[in-house]
Amino acid sequence: MKQFQVICFLVLSLITSVCLPVQGFATEVSTFSDEQNTHIRSLAASCAACHGTFGNSVVNNQNIASRSTESKGANAVLAGMAVTELTEKLLGFRDGSRKATVMHRHAKGLTIDEINQLAAHFSKQQRIDKSPIKSEILKADHE
Amino acid sequence: MNNHFNHQNTHLSGFNRRDFIKATGAIGALLLSHNGFAKATKPPLGRVVVIGGGYAGATAAKYLRLWSLGAIEVVVVEPNTQFVSCPLSNLVLGGSKSINDLTFGYDALKTNHGIKWVHDKVTTIDAEAKKITLSRGELSYDRLIVAPGIDFDFASLPMLASAEAQNQIPHAWKAGWQTVNLRKQLEAMPDGGVFVMNVPKAPYRCPPGPYERVCQVASYLKTNKPKSKIVVLDANAEIISKKGLFSKAWAELYPGIIDYRPDHAISNVEVASKTVSTEFDQFKADVLNVIPPQRAGKIAQIADLTEKDYPWCEVNFLTYESKRVQNVHVIGDSVAAGLPKSAHMATNQAKICANAIVQLLAGQVPDPAPVFANTCYSYVSDKSAMHVANVYRYDEAKKIMVSAEGGGVSLSPSEKEGEYAVAWSQNIWADTLT
Numbered sequence: 001m002k003q004f005q006v007i008c009f010l011v012l013s014l015i016t017s018v019c020l021p022v023q024g025f026a027t028e029v030s031t032f033s034d035e036q037n038t039h040i041r042s043l044a045a046s047c048a049a050c051h052g053t054f055g056n057s058v059v060n061n062q063n064i065a066s067r068s069t070e071s072k073g074a075n076a077v078l079a080g081m082a083v084t085e086l087t088e089k090l091l092g093f094r095d096g097s098r099k100a101t102v103m104h105r106h107a108k109g110l111t112i113d114e115i116n117q118l119a120a121h122f123s124k125q126q127r128i129d130k131s132p133i134k135s136e137i138l139k140a141d142h143e
Numbered sequence: 144m145n146n147h148f149n150h151q152n153t154h155l156s157g158f159n160r161r162d163f164i165k166a167t168g169a170i171g172a173l174l175l176s177h178n179g180f181a182k183a184t185k186p187p188l189g190r191v192v193v194i195g196g197g198y199a200g201a202t203a204a205k206y207l208r209l210w211s212l213g214a215i216e217v218v219v220v221e222p223n224t225q226f227v228s229c230p231l232s233n234l235v236l237g238g239s240k241s242i243n244d245l246t247f248g249y250d251a252l253k254t255n256h257g258i259k260w261v262h263d264k265v266t267t268i269d270a271e272a273k274k275i276t277l278s279r280g281e282l283s284y285d286r287l288i289v290a291p292g293i294d295f296d297f298a299s300l301p302m303l304a305s306a307e308a309q310n311q312i313p314h315a316w317k318a319g320w321q322t323v324n325l326r327k328q329l330e331a332m333p334d335g336g337v338f339v340m341n342v343p344k345a346p347y348r349c350p351p352g353p354y355e356r357v358c359q360v361a362s363y364l365k366t367n368k369p370k371s372k373i374v375v376l377d378a379n380a381e382i383i384s385k386k387g388l389f390s391k392a393w394a395e396l397y398p399g400i401i402d403y404r405p406d407h408a409i410s411n412v413e414v415a416s417k418t419v420s421t422e423f424d425q426f427k428a429d430v431l432n433v434i435p436p437q438r439a440g441k442i443a444q445i446a447d448l449t450e451k452d453y454p455w456c457e458v459n460f461l462t463y464e465s466k467r468v469q470n471v472h473v474i475g476d477s478v479a480a481g482l483p484k485s486a487h488m489a490t491n492q493a494k495i496c497a498n499a500i501v502q503l504l505a506g507q508v509p510d511p512a513p514v515f516a517n518t519c520y521s522y523v524s525d526k527s528a529m530h531v532a533n534v535y536r537y538d539e540a541k542k543i544m545v546s547a548e549g550g551g552v553s554l555s556p557s558e559k560e561g562e563y564a565v566a567w568s569q570n571i572w573a574d575t576l577t
Binding site: 038039041042043045046047048049050051052053057058059067068070071074075094101102104105106107108109110114130132133134135136137138139141142143 | 206210223224225227242243244245246247248251317319320323486487490491494495498502509510512513514515516518530532533534536546547548549550551553558559560562563565566567569570571572573574576577
């Protein structure tokens with residue numbers, strides 16, 4: 001019981017301290033004290049290499065004019081996607097009924113439960129219009 | 144729990160902003176006022192110091208800030224002022240990318256997430272006192288993340304250890320000026336010249352990387368210097384990644400250009416004449432690219448994080464905490480794992496590690512069953528690419544990450560996957576650096 005009180009105090013003190021206006025935290029819905037989400041948030045974060053931070057892909061059909069018709073729709077923005085839409089797509093990739101280039105490799109490695117949780121997770125993320133990062137000139141002092 | 148809390152409190156009050164400024168000097172002070180850290184009260188969960196701002200380190204720093212909702216103070220120590228991507232850097236050799244397409248600043252990452260940044264080198268880690276020494280001061284930590292990438296082991300090739308020798312014979316295995324140098328040497332090579340490169344003994348950074356490099360150089364030579372040849376000296380018994388796909392691409396796209404020799408470890412290099420020897424043969428090159436054997440980053444060796452008979456770092460795959468040193472976590476290419484040393488893998492390890500550290504510092508239990516995905520593209524020409532993709536899952540019995548069902552490689556390379564690879568790079572750069 002004493003342990004529980006200490007945890008409560010710790011968590012409370014954390015919650016009050018996070019009200020500071022720090023940029024960049026608005027899009028994350030879960031908190032570190034929400035144990036339910038810690039498994040799925042790191043799995044979901046793994047999708048970022050192709051689908052962007054919290055599912056906000058910087059590549060979409062609008063800003064990549066040079067893309068061929070074939071790859072239109074790939075690297076989709078997952079943030080804010082309806083739960084049913086993402087679940088259906090992932091299950092389709094998983095059972096082979098949906099045509100895939102690379103997504104079948106991932107969907108087949110996931111459990112049904114993980115697919116449902118990922119869909120729920122991404123549906124709750126705020127959709128933000130993001131552009132690719134701008135590159136710069138390599139400086140002389142770099143190795 | 145009570146003890147933990149008290150300890151935490153005492154420790155934190157023992158290290159304040161003044162110490163931080165003292166430790167980092169004028170640059171640190173400038174950063175503090177510029178980014179508004181001075182306004183914030185002390186974060187209640189403690190401080191994590193991250194050594195290295197590559198894919199692994201930068202990602203860990205960002206996600207520690209995000210997932211702790213700002214309750215963890217994060218300080219990154221990085222000697223370079225710019226981030227240069229190794230993924231896609233082989234395309235600089237092929238000529239379809241410039242190094243300036245792959246170079247990025249750290250400003251967005253720092254300001255978006257309130258990450259403190261120290262431009263310096265770490266010289267030692269004192270795990271007992273939980274502090275690190277920099278060239279210009281000290282920093283204390285509650286948890287330390289070590290993400291230094293790879294270090295080259297020149298023990299078997301001492302003649303290549305100097306900067307002068309590497310100017311003649313670049314490795315170009317850390318993207319930067321050596322990549323530019325190697326491209327210039329290829330441009331200056333006469334038609335009919337011989338390009339010789341090697342593949343070091345595995346494990347090394349980016350398993351398909353050397354074979355992709357062969358494709359990129361072949362693509363450039365086929366168009367611009369069609370009488371030229373490539374000799375590939377592989378220290379391994381065979382092509383170790385995407386074997387069928389690379390063999391097919393070499394035969395179909397670059398017939399007669401590539402002379403591939405398995406089981407050919409380099410035993411000697413004569414720098415001036417660009418001549419390499421293997422056990423039985425000698426090859427004279429017009430342009431020579433030697434990728435040295437590799438081991439965990441220097442600071443990992445200094446801090447006794449590497450194994451005695453194996454130069455990589457053993458970790459607990461639930462937290463990435465070192466098996467040798469408490470409160471020190473290792474992520475990225477330095478980790479000893481039967482997993483590819485890829486950028487996507489480095490960011491995955493960073494996220495599992497960040498997730499676990501947030502839990503640990505909050506007095507909670509880390510995720511007991513982490514899962515993540517890895518996608519790695521290789522270009523076989525200027526436009527066509529192919530993937531290897533797998534989901535990895537923690538195996539409770541083996542205590543390692545094992546690949547799940549359904550993973551594998553492309554049936555064949557395609558321009559469509561070339562576009563996916565571009566999208567991959569743009570998303571992983573934005574994820575790591577903004």
